Amino acid sequence: MTDTVVELADVTKKLGHHEVLRGASIAVKRATSYAIVGANGSGKSVLLRHLCGLMLPSGGTVRFAPEFMGGGRRFPDRFGVMIDGPAYVAGFSAMKNLTALAAIRKRASKADCAKMLEQLGLDASSRKAARTFSLGMKQKLGLAQAMIEQPEVLILDEPFNALDAESVQMLTALLDEFRAGGGTVVFTSHRGEDIDAIADEVHELDGGALTKA
Numbered sequence: 645m646t647d648t649v650v651e652l653a654d655v656t657k658k659l660g661h662h663e664v665l666r667g668a669s670i671a672v673k674r675a676t677s678y679a680i681v682g683a684n685g686s687g688k689s690v691l692l693r694h695l696c697g698l699m700l701p702s703g704g705t706v707r708f709a710p711e712f713m714g715g716g717r718r719f720p721d722r723f724g725v726m727i728d729g730p731a732y733v734a735g736f737s738a739m740k741n742l743t744a745l746a747a748i749r750k751r752a753s754k755a756d757c758a759k760m761l762e763q764l765g766l767d768a769s770s771r772k773a774a775r776t777f778s779l780g781m782k783q784k785l786g787l788a789q790a791m792i793e794q795p796e797v798l799i800l801d802e803p804f805n806a807l808d809a810e811s812v813q814m815l816t817a818l819l820d821e822f823r824a825g826g827g828t829v830v831f832t833s834h835r836g837e838d839i840d841a842i843a844d845e846v847h848e849l850d851g852g853a854l855t856k857a
């Protein structure tokens with residue numbers, strides 16, 4: 645698995661009576677960006693959950709490169725994840741949300757948190773509660789949470805959602821820089837221009853299986 649970060653082989657996933665994934669295979673390589681496309685409800689978020697260990701397959705295999713596992717881990721280390729929109733503490737400010745998260749593993753300082761927020765266009769000194777944020781601001785907070793610990797792999801569900809044109813450019817540049825530095829990105833999008841801007845490979849999910857476009 646030398647340059648492979650995570651590999652799904654013939655994965656099936658049954659949720660209720662519905663077989664959402666049916667023979668899905670993909671080898672995600674280092675320093676590469678992947679767009680996962682497909683119709684609403686085709687299973688993109690479910691696929692992303694398998695790619696970061698948040699869901700286990702009903703059949704087939706999911707293998708992570710050994711350096712991300714070990715130490716009795718159930719989830720791979722060094723993955724930054726945002727799936728199904730941002731999740732945050734509604735009563736906390738952006739800074740308090742990010743510092744509370746960073747305090748768990750102590751991989752990022754307060755200064756890192758402030759820098760990350762400013763980089764994404766959020767005011768680190770604002771005391772405004774996240775519940776009052778616009779959709780775009782909430783999205784930026786979710787992205788900051790995914791990126792704050794300097795992960796090696798980013799798993800992002802619709803990262804460009806709710807972002808204005810300037811913010812789309814900012815995120816595109818950020819993700820390009822991340823990949824140029826050896827990072828791996830797997831993201832979903834319904835917007836052709838975002839896919840063209842950052843995807844090295846496009847994989848389409850249809851009928852529960854992936855086809856490289």
Ligand SMILES: Nc1ncnc2c1ncn2[C@@H]1O[C@H](COP(=O)(O)OP(=O)(O)OP(=O)(O)O)[C@@H](O)[C@H]1O
Pocket residue numbers: 659660662664682683684685686687688689690691
């Ligand atoms: N926890 C769950 N339990 C039961 N069914 C689920 C669960 N999670 C997802 N599903 C079902 O799996 C299917 C795929 O959902 P998923 O959210 O992965 O689609 P998607 O491709 O990301 O859609 P969209 O483009 O609308 O975001 C849907 O039919 C959904 O109802």
